[in-house]
Amino acid sequence: MYSIGFEGIIMDSRLLWGAVEMLILEVISQGSTYGYEIAQTVTSESNGYFDLKEGSLYPALHRLEQQKLLTASWQEVEGRRRKYYKLSSAGQKALDSKKTAWREFARGVEKVLGAQSVTP
Amino acid sequence: MYSIGFEGIIMDSRLLWGAVEMLILEVISQGSTYGYEIAQTVTSESNGYFDLKEGSLYPALHRLEQQKLLTASWQEVEGRRRKYYKLSSAGQKALDSKKTAWREFARGVEKVLGAQSVTP
DNA sequence: TTGAATACATTGACCGCCTAGGCATGATAG
DNA sequence: CTATCATGCCTAGGCGGTCAATGTATTCAA
Numbered sequence: 001m002y003s004i005g006f007e008g009i010i011m012d013s014r015l016l017w018g019a020v021e022m023l024i025l026e027v028i029s030q031g032s033t034y035g036y037e038i039a040q041t042v043t044s045e046s047n048g049y050f051d052l053k054e055g056s057l058y059p060a061l062h063r064l065e066q067q068k069l070l071t072a073s074w075q076e077v078e079g080r081r082r083k084y085y086k087l088s089s090a091g092q093k094a095l096d097s098k099k100t101a102w103r104e105f106a107r108g109v110e111k112v113l114g115a116q117s118v119t120p
Numbered sequence: 121m122y123s124i125g126f127e128g129i130i131m132d133s134r135l136l137w138g139a140v141e142m143l144i145l146e147v148i149s150q151g152s153t154y155g156y157e158i159a160q161t162v163t164s165e166s167n168g169y170f171d172l173k174e175g176s177l178y179p180a181l182h183r184l185e186q187q188k189l190l191t192a193s194w195q196e197v198e199g200r201r202r203k204y205y206k207l208s209s210a211g212q213k214a215l216d217s218k219k220t221a222w223r224e225f226a227r228g229v230e231k232v233l234g235a236q237s238v239t240p
Numbered sequence: 241t242t243g244a245a246t247a248c249a250t251t252g253a254c255c256g257c258c259t260a261g262g263c264a265t266g267a268t269a270g
Numbered sequence: 271c272t273a274t275c276a277t278g279c280c281t282a283g284g285c286g287g288t289c290a291a292t293g294t295a296t297t298c299a300a
Contacts, residue, residue: 012218014138014287015225017256018122023232036278042232049228056257058280063256079265080278098132099233105135106226108166112143113219122255122289134256137287156247176288178249183287199296200247 004051011049020052020060022098025087028070029095034082035061061085069094124171136170140180142218143170145207148190149215154202155181181205189214 004011027033027041038061039052061083064070069091072083087095124131147153147161158181159172181203184190189211192203207215 011221011225012138013257015222017137017287018132018134019229020257023229026233034278035280045232046228047231049224050232053258054278054280055259055282059256062280081264082278101131102135102229102233104169105131106229108169109139109143109222109226111167112162112165112170113146113222133288137256140288154247155249173289174247174249175251175290179287182249198246201296202247 016050016056019102020056021064022095022102023050023052024057024060024064025069025091025095025098028085029087029092032084032086034084036082038085064091067094131169136176139222140172140176141184142215142222143172144177144180144184145189145211145215145218148205149207149212152204152206154204156202158205184211187214 004013023042024038027038027045033041035054035057039054039057042050042052061070061072065072065085067090068088070085071088072085075082075084122133124133143162144158147158147165153161155177159174159177162170162172181190181192185192185205187210188208190205191208192205195202195204
């Protein structure tokens with residue numbers, strides 16, 4: 001039903017639509033990393049609020065790679081194969097523009113929500 | 121491609137997914153109103169950033185009505201039939217919880233986005 | 241009369257999230 | 271020894287809300 005309970009707050013996971021790629025790009029921009037770790041980072045840095053599911057994460061990574069916003073390389077670490085990603089320069093630009101768009105969006109929402117208390 | 125250009129910023133309209141019902145409830149909570157006006161209010165209060173499409177608006181209104189979060193009544197004003205909506209008490213509760221969830225979500229996103237520049 | 245604005249509504253396509261599963265290895269507990 | 275968990279990648283199918291497009295109807299200005 002596209003909702004996730006978290007500490008009494010029901011989160012409509014559709015809120016994530018369109019933000020997942022930005023979050024992934026942001027985490028990768030902080031240093032080369034791989035899928036499994038990205039999911040953990042997103043969870044921990046959001047104080048457990050987001051649970052980035054594999055069914056969302058991996059397709060998103062593949063999309064971003066296909067759009068050449070990410071480059072990938074397989075590496076073997078302690079007997080485990082990991083696919084490390086890093087941002088291309090196009091990826092950095094895309095991230096910047098997604099962040100700008102996100103903040104404009106959030107401001108727009110807050111304007112509607114708090115129309116009576118927002119100082120212009 | 122689910123993106124809208126607005127003053128140079130590309131907005132991923134998917135960001136709206138999951139926020140539309142909240143925005144509608146919020147506008148109605150500010151006073152009984154009807155579909156066409158809701159769309160205009162959302163647009164103007166967000167400074168033109170959101171464009172609530174009819175194909176999103178009317179199905180959402182019907183959903184909310186069916187969930188008994190809204191009550192509706194037809195009225196004739198200057199030869200035009202309008203369907204006026206107002207919030208039920210359940211609707212007000214739903215709005216409050218959606219706003220809480222939204223703000224938690226936005227905080228979560230900002231935590232991930234600004235993880236490196238947060239001052240402790 | 242033509243068009244724009246108002247006002248409601250529906251349709252099918254699209255697409256990204258979710259659930260649920262698969263595969264494989266290493267470490268730990270029983 | 272053997273589950274079981276954590277790690278690590280991946281995919282298929284379903285779901286459902288948004289989008290573009292279209293329809294209907296009225297009012298009013300050019």
